[in-house]
Every structure is written in structure tokens, then in C-alpha cells.
Amino acid sequence: MNKPAVFLSALAGAVVVLMTSCGKDTKDPGLEFMPDMYRSPSYEVYSSNPNFPDSLTMQAPVKGTIPRNYTYFNYPSTIEGYEAASRDVKNPLPLTEANVAEGQRLYGIYCVHCHGDNGQGDGNLVAIGKFPPPPSYSAGNSSRGGAMKDLSDGKIYHTIVYGINLMGPHATLINPEERWKIVMYVHQLQGNAATPAAGDSAVAAKDSSTTTAMAK
């Protein structure tokens, strides 16, 4: 074998190694073909915006305005507001199997990791020791007095909206209709709730749409 052959094969070997060893750079989005429609000239929901002092495109609604069909929960985040809500507020949704099932599904998204499948305060975060346990719905005591199993509609709703102790406010995550369905399901977990009606009301039929599809 003579010199050029050695160099050529060495070069080929080096090129192959270089090409195969690096792979695709995952930090780089790659080439774009006509990027105009990907990089929108209009401001998008999460893009920064030079027109506002806080640089956000997504601005909070003007203070004092509410969306259409929005039920305003006019009770402050105080113990007085909590008691007043307990007195005045009742669940506006009919107690049906469909609503309870939807409540259970939503509970599985928003509550279960702390409160646990059966509301015993033994969710996964508690079980793996990352978060302290909340009191059991059926056996625990409320830090604001009374047994957890006696919590009323208004008290549970107030807690979802504002949170209490280590539980943060969930008003931005769960909309009012969803909150009421969760309240309905929490009553079932308290162990002293009425049996829901089996018949499908108009509301129930609409809400059941994805219950079976989404249930895992």
C-alpha cells in the first residue's frame, strides 16, 4: 500500500466518524424555509410586547371587569368571608351521576396528587414524602374549626378559590362550573352525601360528552 491510499482511507474514516458521532444538535431548531409564517409579525399570546410596561402581550383584564356568563364570588379571603360563603352559597348544579362523574374526573386532575384517590390526604406527593398531608375529608378536622366531613358547599368552594394553609388558590386553574362539580364529588368523599340522580338532565348530557373518553 502506498502513501496516497493510506491518507485517503484515513480521511474517509475521519469524515465518517465525525458525521456519525455528533448527531443532530437538539439545541438548534434547524433550517427554516420561508420563516415568515412561523415568526409571526403580529403579537402572539406569549410573545413579548414593547407596548406595555410589563412587556407582556397577554394582559390581565381591566380591574373590575368580568367575562360574560361569569359568576362572581363576592366573598373575601377571610374567615368571615368563609363563614358567609358557607351560609349563603349553594351548589347551583343539579346532583346527577354525570356531574359527580365529571367532578371525579376533575378531582383526578386538580386534587388527587395531594388529597388522594379517596380524599384521605394520602395522594402520591404525600406518599413519596414530598408534601405534608392535608386532612382527610371523612375523618380529619378543619383548621378553621369543625370536622372536615361537615364542610359545606360554600366552604369547599371558598377553599378552592382562595386556598388555605399550604393549599394555594386554584381560581386561575379551575373555572366556576368545574369548581362546583369538584365540590359535588368532595361531598361524596366526605361520606355523607346524598345519592346522585341517575337520570340525565340537559346539563348532565352535555357534560358527559368526554367523561368516558377521558377517564383513564
Added chain:
Amino acid sequence: MLHYAYRHLTSKLLVLFLIVIFQTPLVAQPDGAALFKANCTACHVTGEDVVVGPGLKNVHLKYKEDWLIKWIKNSQAMVKAGDAQAVKVYEQFNKVAMPAFSLSDDEVKAVIAYIKAESEAAPAAPAAGAAGAPAADAGAAAGSDNFPLILLLVTILLIALFLILNRVQKGLQRIVDQRNGVPEPVILRGKAGVKHWIREHKKLIALLLIVGFVWGSVEGWNALAGIGIQQGYAPDQPIKFSHQLHVGQNKIDCRYCHSGAEKSKNAGIPSPNVCMNCHKYVKKGPQYGTTEIAKIYEAIGWDVDKQAYTGKTKPIEWVRIHNLPDLAYFNHAQHVKVGGVECQTCHGPVETMETMSQFSPLTMGWCIQCHRDSQVKTENNGYYTELHEKMKKQYGPDVKLTVEKLGGTECARCHY
């Protein structure tokens, strides 16, 4: 070795001994651990951290037992009565009233005994585990990062070795030839040499050309086809948020943080107030300690020491991964809520991703393929009741009702 094992045994015995010591008195009395869990953990931990109320480590040393019993049973009465110590505690922790607990003296004593046991037992065990894990992780990460470099070095070394051995072999051959009286071959240099070499190696050159052509075509084709497709894109984010930790280990539902997925076009990037639902309490992560969580606090303006919001906020500039061009419309709620599509169908095994990356190509072909293959879940699906009835009549009851049959591949469905 024996000595080491023996030492290990003694430490185990010591732990067992401690457990026995602290468990025995609790068996006969009310269960302090259970009482603590049922009544106190919503606001207190047995460590030093301030949660809602103060951390209770060594609280039995700071206050007299009689005073603690009175305080736990009705703290507000003591504050109102003007007990100096009670007023001081109340004011020190932002005047958050601790509710009255209807526990018996024995029960309160059991709780205090539990706190005492935890205060004394706490430091040893968790520290060792926490220190060991990140070091191992760091080692593994460094190893994988260096892999191509090591491969390159080995290749260069092998080539060098090959060249040296080749020279040595040639030198030896020359000596042997000289001894045997074989005349030294005429070495052609320059242009003539190259020409001669090419004439001698036509087959090799043809082979190299074919291999190069095929390889170049495949690479070139893939490169061209990959323009504008960001599959696998996993940029560094301003906060090293791990989906593997939050979804995989903690088992928090995707839709807890991305609550827009069922209600809106956008699944939504959670604002820091959602993070604070847990991270008001969880101040330290398993991998990056406090550094990454501190970035949430900075963004939302949370003062850890004072346990209060400062009002100074700063947006977190996440790097967008999934990006559809403006010419295509996509709606999360339609797919997740109405269609019942799992998040993982498009986003892949997010629960295993330490760094979020784009799983699907998000090309039009990919969209269309799914619309052709996916069967619409018509059972109990109130969204399209009438349409489903009509379709069943049109296609017969047994036909597979795909998204395409509902018009899901028409241009104006997504491009308008």
C-alpha cells in the same frame, strides 16, 4: 473488611435502638405521629422551615410544656389575654392565627413527644441519601457529554498507530530487499505519481465514488426534507424544569399546570402562581437544590424570608418549542376535550423527559395521517350528536367513522 462490616452493624443497631426508644412510650399513649399528621401538617413541619406557621424543630426546648399545651388548645385566647410570649409568637409570624384544637392534654403531650423524637432523629438519615444522588447523576451526565470526543481521540490514535506501523513495515521491507539484492523500486513523485496511482486503483476509486454518492444523496435528501421541521428540538429553558420529575415521579396530571388544554386553543404555559401552589412549601429540588426554584420566586416576587409577596414581578422568558406557522389553525380544547386525545399522542413520553423536546414532526402530512386513521369517539360524545347520527345514516352503522369522514381533511378546517 470485617472491621468495616462490624461498624456498619453497630450503626444499624444504634438506629434500631433509637427507634425502639422513641416508639415504646408512644405505643401505650395516643399516637403522636398520627395526631400530628391529622392536625398540624397543614401548617407545620418538624424541621426548621417556616411553612405557614413556624418549623417545630426543638420546640419542646424553646417553650415549657404547660405553655405549649395551653397554646395548642387555644392560642387566640392567650393572645387576647395578653400573654407576652403568645403575643410575641403571634406577631413574629405575620399575625396568622393558629386555630384552637380540641385535643386532650395527653394527646398534646404525645404530639410534643413526636416532635421531640423527630427533632432529635431528623438530621442523620436524609442528608446521606440527598448528597449521594446528585454526585452520581453528575458523573453520568459528564460521561455522556464526552462520548463523541473520546471516540474522536481514539480514532486519531488508531490512525497514527496505523501510519507509524506502516512506516516501520516499509523500512524493514527495504532492509530485507537490500540484503536480498532486490533493486530499489523507482518512486514516481508529483503529477506522474498521482496519475500512476489512479491507474493502479481504478476499482477503489469507483467504489469510493459510489459510496460517497449514495451517502451524500441520503444525507442531502434528509437535510432538505428536514427544513422547517423542528422534531427533536430541545432548547435550554430559563428554568431547568423537569417534566420527568413533576409528571413521572410526582404524578401530577398534565392538565393541572396546562389547564388551558381542555378549555382553550392554547394549552397554556403555567404562570408562576401555579408553581407557587406547591413551591411555597417545596423550596429545594432534588437535582438543582434551591437555584432553579429561586428563579420562580424572583419571577413572582416572593420573599422567602418574610413569606410575603414583594409586588416586584418579572416575566419568565420560556423558549418556544412547538411552533405552527400562522397559516395553520390548531386548537387544543378540540383535540383534548372533544376528541379525547391523550397529551402523549402528540407530545410523546413527556413524563420521561428531563428536558422538554418536540416529539412529533408537526408537519401537515403528520396531521392528515392522524385525521385519516383516528376513529371519532362518538359514544356519549355530546359535541357532535346530530352530526354523528347523520354520518351513521350516510355511511351505515358498521363503517369506521374517521375524522376525515367528518371533513377533517378539508383545507378550510385548518387553513382559513
